[in-house]
Amino acid sequence: METIMNVDQLTKLLEDVKNQDCDVKTALELLKTLPYEDLSYAKVDHHRELRNGYPEVIYSPGKTLEQIKGIVENMMKRSTGNILASRAERDVFDTIKAITPDAIYYEEARSVVVKREEYKTTKDYILVVTAGTSDIPVAEEAAITAMVMGNQVKRLYDVGVAGIHRLLGNVDIINHAKVVIVVAGMEGALASVVGGLTSKPIVAVPTSIGYGASFGGISALLGMLTSCASGIGVVNIDNGFGAACMASKINKL
Known part of the structure; x- marks a missing residue:
């Protein structure tokens, strides 16, 4: 079972515990990394979508390619949503693309998106x-x-x-x-x-x-x-x- 990243998944987890489809120990394991996960070089904020409405975005400058790789891999394990890396040069895209074929490079924007679900869109x-x-x-x-x-x-x-x-x-x-x-x-x-x-x-x-x-x-x-x-x-x-x-x-x- 994946770590929770949004309200619907959190609600489902609580229902599973209530219905005994998920034991309390497993639920605690899933919830303990919800606020953030410490990778030593980064504390990945898995709780941000619940607080702010949007998941954490990776600011690429100043990070090594290995650090970016580690953050992306961690975020992919903990959610099924899209991941955005900003101010990303081509080598950042190549690094992420090696992890997942879902990576898209918007070169003019210098943005990499790991697109795992369709973009929602507003009427306005x-x-x-x-x-x-x-x-x-x-x-x-x-x-x-x-x-x-x-x-x-x-x-x-x-x-x-x-x-x-x-x-x-x-x-x-x-x-x-x-x-x-x-x-x-x-x-x-x-x-x-x-x-x-x-x-x-x-x-x-x-x-x-x-x-x-x-x-x-x-x-x-x-x-x-x-x-x-x-x-x-x-x-x-x-x-x-x-x-x-x-x-x-x-x-x-």
């Missing part, structure tokens, strides 16, 4: 908007993360303020979204412009794209934080993953 959609083509990698991280988290996702790319008519020609898709993720570098003005065009909540993502005075995304970050448009929340520089988490929670309210 999250719209991911970018100022320029150079912002797409961060936007794709947001889009893929939101998709894996069970959201319908639409994209609107390269509609920055340098050619604002491109944005104005797509106001309809913006206004029909439940929540909008706006990804922009340089001065980050796109978030303010979109915020002035729609009543929908906006999650703004500053990117590190831009020339010297953009200071690796700090100018965009400050521009988004000081926006005069209302209803804008701002995440950290290049944090497409964090934007997707916030947008997903809003979309599912």
Whole structure:
């Protein structure tokens, strides 16, 4: 019997104990690794889906390939759900692919998904908007993360303020979204412009794209934080993953 990872499985375990289909000792063995499992180099948080609605995501940078391999193997033993590894380079994908044929590499997003069940999807959609083509990698991280988290996702790319008519020609898709993720570098003005065009909540993502005075995304970050448009929340520089988490929670309210 596998360690429990969601409410339905936990409920079934309790019913099995009640009906004596599972003895108490076995149930305790299954439950003891529910909060987390200590692999010495990582404490894998098997309890996170119960607490937050989404299982733990593997942040790849800084981890060795052996560590990533061990974490993925442990998560596969403890659940039947999808597994997401973010900021993953090709060697991370190759390592995970060697463990399971279910691994998919979304190269532009630098995300690996071990897809063991179909993605759920919402009726309402999250719209991911970018100022320029150079912002797409961060936007794709947001889009893929939101998709894996069970959201319908639409994209609107390269509609920055340098050619604002491109944005104005797509106001309809913006206004029909439940929540909008706006990804922009340089001065980050796109978030303010979109915020002035729609009543929908906006999650703004500053990117590190831009020339010297953009200071690796700090100018965009400050521009988004000081926006005069209302209803804008701002995440950290290049944090497409964090934007997707916030947008997903809003979309599912």
